[in-house]
Amino acid sequence: MPSLKDLRNRIASVKATQKITKAMQMVAAAKLRRAQEAAEAARPYSERMGSVLANITQAIGGGGDAPALMTGTGKDDVHLLVVCTAERGLCGGFNSQIARLARDHIRRLLADGKQVKIICVGKKGFDILRRDYAAMIIDRVDLREVKTLGFVNADAIAKKVIHLFNEGGFDICTLFYSQFKSVISQIPTAQQIIPAGLASAPAEAIEGGNAVYEYEPEPGEILSDLIPRNISVQVFRALLENAAGEMGAKMSAMDNATRNAGEMINKLSITYNRQRQAQITKELIEIISGAEAL
Amino acid sequence: MAEAFKFELVSPERLLVSEQVESVVIPGAEGEMTVMAHHAPVMTTIKPGVVTVKTASGGEERYVVFGGFADIVPAGCTLLAESAVAVKDVDRADLARRIKEAREDAVDAKDDQARSKAEQFLSQLTTLEGAILPA
Numbered sequence: 001m002p003s004l005k006d007l008r009n010r011i012a013s014v015k016a017t018q019k020i021t022k023a024m025q026m027v028a029a030a031k032l033r034r035a036q037e038a039a040e041a042a043r044p045y046s047e048r049m050g051s052v053l054a055n056i057t058q059a060i061g062g063g064g065d066a067p068a069l070m071t072g073t074g075k076d077d078v079h080l081l082v083v084c085t086a087e088r089g090l091c092g093g094f095n096s097q098i099a100r101l102a103r104d105h106i107r108r109l110l111a112d113g114k115q116v117k118i119i120c121v122g123k124k125g126f127d128i129l130r131r132d133y134a135a136m137i138i139d140r141v142d143l144r145e146v147k148t149l150g151f152v153n154a155d156a157i158a159k160k161v162i163h164l165f166n167e168g169g170f171d172i173c174t175l176f177y178s179q180f181k182s183v184i185s186q187i188p189t190a191q192q193i194i195p196a197g198l199a200s201a202p203a204e205a206i207e208g209g210n211a212v213y214e215y216e217p218e219p220g221e222i223l224s225d226l227i228p229r230n231i232s233v234q235v236f237r238a239l240l241e242n243a244a245g246e247m248g249a250k251m252s253a254m255d256n257a258t259r260n261a262g263e264m265i266n267k268l269s270i271t272y273n274r275q276r277q278a279q280i281t282k283e284l285i286e287i288i289s290g291a292e293a294l
Numbered sequence: 295m296a297e298a299f300k301f302e303l304v305s306p307e308r309l310l311v312s313e314q315v316e317s318v319v320i321p322g323a324e325g326e327m328t329v330m331a332h333h334a335p336v337m338t339t340i341k342p343g344v345v346t347v348k349t350a351s352g353g354e355e356r357y358v359v360f361g362g363f364a365d366i367v368p369a370g371c372t373l374l375a376e377s378a379v380a381v382k383d384v385d386r387a388d389l390a391r392r393i394k395e396a397r398e399d400a401v402d403a404k405d406d407q408a409r410s411k412a413e414q415f416l417s418q419l420t421t422l423e424g425a426i427l428p429a
Contacts, residue, residue: 041308052365151306216324216338225339
């Protein structure tokens with residue numbers, strides 16, 4: 001049985017923890033709002049990019065001058081996995097969910113006899129994947145120093161990927177990230193970015209979109225300029241969604257932790273009070289029985 | 295007064311402009327062009343340069359863009375810029391950094407094609423610097 005002093009100390013320490021988790025929750029909530037705004041602000045660009053790409057591919061009509069980034073190498077022997085996770089923990093199952101999805105994917109690929117290469121974005125994913133697949137990790141990108149996620153960060157990653165592709169380093173590239181559905185639900189997602197899967201691109205909705213375009217320079221040239229940019233945009237979107245998802249997951253994880261701490265404080269206080277009462281009663285009995293003995 | 299049309303300037307980070315304008319001057323890859331209402335559908339890449347927007351209310355705004363492309367239809371014009379800032383907010387250091395990077399790219403280029411591309415980009419950047427910064 002812990003003494004009264006022990007209990008008092010425990011309660012004090014749990015209270016301190018609760019204060020920390022509460023503060024973290026509030027910080028995450030504020031950051032979440034900002035991350036969400038950033039994700040929303042980036043949406044118009046990627047949407048327009050999608051519709052323009054759809055337009056232009058239609059114009060080319062799958063002709064022979066489509067760049068390799070779009071058609072792929074025609075093989076699927078070497079797979080590159082870009083796994084985007086958070087830089088920090090304490091956000092529930094957020095990182096492990098993404099890592100699990102990636103790991104399942106890797107296992108399936110390996111079972112099929114494919115070669116796998118991994119690029120880790122974010123420290124946590126690297127830590128998890130390093131345990132099993134250290135030999136396959138060819139690169140990691142650290143965004144720890146980055147305060148506000150900019151397009152340049154995504155661009156740098158995309159450039160790396162494209163450079164590798166041009167050197168013939170892989171055939172198919174898949175991006176792993178967490179889609180931000182709501183504060184309490186983030187869906188780990190795998191998205192193939194090379195070759196770009198544009199087959200399902202929605203039909204152009206903008207008025208006059210079906211008009212015959214003039215292209216300056218040639219469509220093929222525009223396309224070869226556009227596709228790498230599209231990859232950067234996809235990576236950027238993934239990073240933003242991740243950032244929002246991380247904050248959402250952190251917020252709910254910290255909310256849980258705060259509630260648990262509260263419960264624990266309640267329980268400990270009850271034990272503490274009971275014990276104190278027992279001690280008082282014991283002392284009273286001692287006094288009374290002492291007086292009676294006289 | 296010329297007819298107004300919808301112009302949007304979008305960078306990956308945010309939507310900079312979305313309003314009714316009278317005319318827009320775009321630094322197209324094959325020369326500057328002025329877009330007005332009912333322009334024929336054109337798709338063009340843009341080079342680093344200044345976009346001049348004449349709004350329907352009569353004001354004039356200028357933005358610096360670093361590459362991207364423009365999608366022009368009779369009903370409007372969408373400019374997807376890789377990065378865009380209002381001229382008055384241009385960061386001299388940032389521009390200098392970009393020029394330095396471009397210069398390094400030109401030096402590092404492996405084949406002639408890549409080198410001429412990098413050099414072209416570099417010259418576009420330096421012209422841009424000359425155009426917006428008082429010497």
